[in-house]
Amino acid sequence: MKNVIFLSLSLFLATLSANDKYTDEQIYNKMCIECHSFDGSGNTEKLTPSMIGESQEEIERSLVEIENDKDHVIMKHNRTKILEMGMEYSAKSMAEYMHTRFTK
Numbered sequence: 163m164k165n166v167i168f169l170s171l172s173l174f175l176a177t178l179s180a181n182d183k184y185t186d187e188q189i190y191n192k193m194c195i196e197c198h199s200f201d202g203s204g205n206t207e208k209l210t211p212s213m214i215g216e217s218q219e220e221i222e223r224s225l226v227e228i229e230n231d232k233d234h235v236i237m238k239h240n241r242t243k244i245l246e247m248g249m250e251y252s253a254k255s256m257a258e259y260m261h262t263r264f265t266k
């Protein structure tokens with residue numbers, strides 16, 4: 163029984179490490195779209211504001227503020243959960259991805 167537990171744990175860890183590099187697009191589609199919507203228009207039910215019309219610099223500034231625990235109480239919490247799931251993203255490249263996606 164113990165061996166089974168060990169085996170599934172190492173399989174789980176192997177899966178995690180094989181997947182530990184997600185693209186910004188994969189992270190957005192898995193973790194952000196639910197609240198921020200496919201086009202950045204947000205989601206009133208989730209109290210999520212629209213980011214349409216924000217510049218890349220504004221989005222990056224917000225992402226840096228979230229990292230540094232400045233304002234953004236809800237997003238700070240979300241980010242912690244997202245990182246716990248192994249989805250690391252950088253403010254700079256995520257801002258670029260979101261801006262490109264939202265201005266299409």
Ligand code: HEC
Nearest residue numbers: 193194197208209210211221224225234235236237240244
């Ligand atoms: C459970 C809902 C939820 C999820 C999931 C979520 N967000 Fe948010 N996000 C919010 C809410 C609500 C706010 C506004 C409150 C705040 O800033 O804390 C916000 C704010 C933001 C802001 C600042 C917007 C502004 O104009 O000030 C950015 C940038 C952001 N989120 C990026 C992301 C990214 C990137 C992801 C995925 C990795 C993500 N969010 C996932 C709900 C969510």
